[in-house]
Amino acid sequence: MAVINVTSFYPTFFILVGIPGLEASQHWLGIAFCSFYVIALLGNIMLIIVIPSSPKLSEPMFTFLLLLAANDVLLTTCLVPKMLAIFWAGSRVIFFQACLLQMFFLHCFTSFESGLLLAMAIDRYVAICKPLRYSTIMTNRLIIRLAVVITARAVILMSPCIFLILTFKSFKTNIISHSYCEHMAVVKLANGDIRVNSALGLMVAFTVLGVDVTLIVLSYAMIFRAVYRLPSTEARLKAFNTCTPHMCVFISLYTLAIFSFLSHRYGKHIPSYIHIIMSNTYILIPSTLNPLVYGLKNNLIRKEVLEHVHKITVCSRK
Secondary structure, X not given: OOOOOOOOOXXXXXXXXXXXXXXXXXXXXXXXXXXXXXXXXXXXXXXXXXXXXXXXXXXXXXXXXXXXHHHHHHHHHHHHHHHHHHHHHOOOEEEHHHHHHHHHHHHHHHHHHHHHHHHHHHHHHHHHHOHHHHHHHOOHHHHHHHHHHHHHHHHHHHHHHHHHHHOOOOEOOOEEOOOOOOHHHHHOOEOOOOHHHHHHHHHHHHHHHHHHHHHHHHHHHHHHHHHHOOOOHHHHHHHHHHHHHHHHHHHHHHHHHHHHHHHXXXXXXXXXXXXXXXXXXXXXXHHHXXXXXXXXXXXXXXXXHHHHHHHHHHHHHO
């Protein structure tokens, strides 16, 4: 395998190590990650098929769920196939341009997912706290505008990170001690001052995480306050039953994301394989759980899924 020391410009390709320190057991981890990927694909593709085909699933919350499912398919597909090629086939080479594309789309899809979770929290806030005005507030026009804003935010925040990497004149090496092209993992290879890149990465992360986490927590705090005021115990339990799983997904995503982000910069005493496993997990676990927590837990979606499965079974028998 060709390895470079310092190049006159950027390298033609990078070499992804995978999980440093666990090379001997990477194929077993590959089985676990592949299982998560297959479950995520099946669950999210099922939602992508069922939601648009059913008139009963036309409410804004189902539109957000459709967008979330599509984003999760793209997000996991950006990561897992190449990672499995590293673990199982030893295919560690990734071309420079492909590395930057993977980095750009991974971080954009992650930012888009965070924005969608915020939009879904706002949707639940309006549904529970302002039920009489729900249909007039959560219109299709607002949903389209939210999707455009979330997409634009991801692209605008991530694009400068890519362009700054292209300004480096040389790299110390082309070996990335990671299983995918993570922003700081690539920046640390640069033979130059990376303080601007690091500061920009911090700004992007705290812009996305800080704003979204704050607003999501605020939304759910107002939801729970409204739920406590409901006169019916059954109504309170129903509202809690709806919101609690959402909070679990939200907490798991942001806890893993913040740990991965901070440990990469400040966790010098944390073994690199723990950081990398956490980096992979915070992308895969939420994408695997989302169809279960947001989708199959909903009675309408569950009935539609069962109807589709029944139709497929009947057709296959004919």
